[in-house]
Amino acid sequence: MLARYSDRALTPETLIERQRNPRTEPAPIDFVDLKTQQDAIRPALEQQIHRVLHHGQYILGPEVGELEQRLATFTGAQHCISVASGTEALLISLMALDIGPGDEVITTPFSFIATVEVIVLLGATPIFVDIEPDTANIDASLIEAKITDQTKAILPVSLYGQPADMDSINAIAACHGHLPVIEDAAQSFGASYQGKRSGNLSTLGCTSFFPSKPLGCYGDGGAIFTNDDRLAQTCREIRVHGQSAPYQHSRIGVGGRMDTLQAAIVLAKLPRFEHEIAQRQAVAQRYHDLLGTETPGAAPLPWPKPDRTSVFAQYTLRVQDRDRLQAQLKEQGIPSAVHYPVPLNQQPAYRHRCCPDCTPVAQQLAREVMSLPMHADLSEADQHRIVTALKAEGVLPP
Numbered sequence: 001m002l003a004r005y006s007d008r009a010l011t012p013e014t015l016i017e018r019q020r021n022p023r024t025e026p027a028p029i030d031f032v033d034l035k036t037q038q039d040a041i042r043p044a045l046e047q048q049i050h051r052v053l054h055h056g057q058y059i060l061g062p063e064v065g066e067l068e069q070r071l072a073t074f075t076g077a078q079h080c081i082s083v084a085s086g087t088e089a090l091l092i093s094l095m096a097l098d099i100g101p102g103d104e105v106i107t108t109p110f111s112f113i114a115t116v117e118v119i120v121l122l123g124a125t126p127i128f129v130d131i132e133p134d135t136a137n138i139d140a141s142l143i144e145a146k147i148t149d150q151t152k153a154i155l156p157v158s159l160y161g162q163p164a165d166m167d168s169i170n171a172i173a174a175c176h177g178h179l180p181v182i183e184d185a186a187q188s189f190g191a192s193y194q195g196k197r198s199g200n201l202s203t204l205g206c207t208s209f210f211p212s213k214p215l216g217c218y219g220d221g222g223a224i225f226t227n228d229d230r231l232a233q234t235c236r237e238i239r240v241h242g243q244s245a246p247y248q249h250s251r252i253g254v255g256g257r258m259d260t261l262q263a264a265i266v267l268a269k270l271p272r273f274e275h276e277i278a279q280r281q282a283v284a285q286r287y288h289d290l291l292g293t294e295t296p297g298a299a300p301l302p303w304p305k306p307d308r309t310s311v312f313a314q315y316t317l318r319v320q321d322r323d324r325l326q327a328q329l330k331e332q333g334i335p336s337a338v339h340y341p342v343p344l345n346q347q348p349a350y351r352h353r354c355c356p357d358c359t360p361v362a363q364q365l366a367r368e369v370m371s372l373p374m375h376a377d378l379s380e381a382d383q384h385r386i387v388t389a390l391k392a393e394g395v396l397p398p
């Protein structure tokens with residue numbers, strides 16, 4: 001019965017249009033292709049979705065608990081608490097640590113906005129530490145100088161899929177009254193650091209199942225990981241309005257649950273995930289080999305450090321003349337993206353709260369970084385097309 005639906009998701013209109021106007025130019029390349037993945041797992045997806053439709057437990061149904069168990073096993077963490085998004089995972093983690101007005105949280109200025117948003121929402125102050133030019137992650141050697149009596153947590157981000165230098169960060173935190181460390185692993189779920197999975201490298205780990213992340217759902221979702229029983233319980237309570245028993249609200253919480261349908265979708269994606277990680281790494285390796293160091297005007301960020309692996313949420317270059325390069329790639333049907341064009345401490349909503357010019361490496365990378373199409377099903381032919389376009393005369397500045 002499921003086979004009927006297992007064709008690629010093309011509408012009749014698209015097919016008719018394609019027959020009328022056969023393409024003369026090569027098809028545009030997807031920056032992230034979720035359609036091929038969907039085709040590969042369609043029977044499992046439909047089974048999972050049907051199961052939820054039939055039992056009808058849309059909130060905290062059995063798939064939610066099953067997913068939490070599977071993800072805890074995957075990371076090696078004792079507890080996994082699924083939540084409504086990656087942002088919610090960060091917010092609930094900071095709330096569980098009682099972070100609020102007057103507190104300082106040390107973090108990176110080079111990330112998605114959610115990383116700093118949650119700190120400021122709770123009334124705490126973000127303290128930005130500059131990044132390493134080779135990983136774009138927080139520079140652990142600069143953290144200690146920023147620790148004060150107000151410091152309540154360190155919040156590194158494992159950007160582009162490569163874990164931050166968590167051992168160094170944990171060691172610094174341990175030396176300063178066992179400060180909690182929260183890893184923002186929204187881009188690095190599936191990566192490892194010295195053999196341990198990202199998300200399970202510190203006091204708390206937060207990830208996101210936003211559709212385009214390495215492990216995504218079909219909506220919003222996220223998860224928190226910890227080995228601390230008390231923190232796990234606190235996060236679970238905060239996730240449901242601070243509820244410790246039905247209609248007993250022992251603390252202030254949020255409506256932060258991940259819904260059952262989204263959990264069911266991640267469950268359907270999990271069996272292919274290890275394959276996808278390997279594919280992402282193979283795609284990244286191929287880019288690396290094809291680009292080499294001889295592409296004038298563009299250099300890939302260095303390969304991940306030997307003690308860690310990356311899931312390549314992004315494959316990122318440093319380029320000169322980025323606007324022109326992006327425009328010329330676009331003309332050839334090749335999308336690109338910038339993660340991120342403005343450091344967090346220079347964003348209009350945040351710059352007055354912190355030192356906007358204290359992180360020169362982040363400022364420089366914000367001017368230079370550009371990400372290429374990256375997903376597990378990117379074909380070798382498309383990668384050749386992308387790299388050829390990058391190397392073509394006139395595309396790159398001399």
Ligand SMILES: *Cc1c(COP(=O)(O)O)cnc(C)c1O
Binds near residue numbers: 210220
């Ligand atoms: C995507 C992302 C988030 C937020 O995740 P959502 O699920 O979109 O809320 C937070 N931090 C980083 C580094 C991200 O990439």
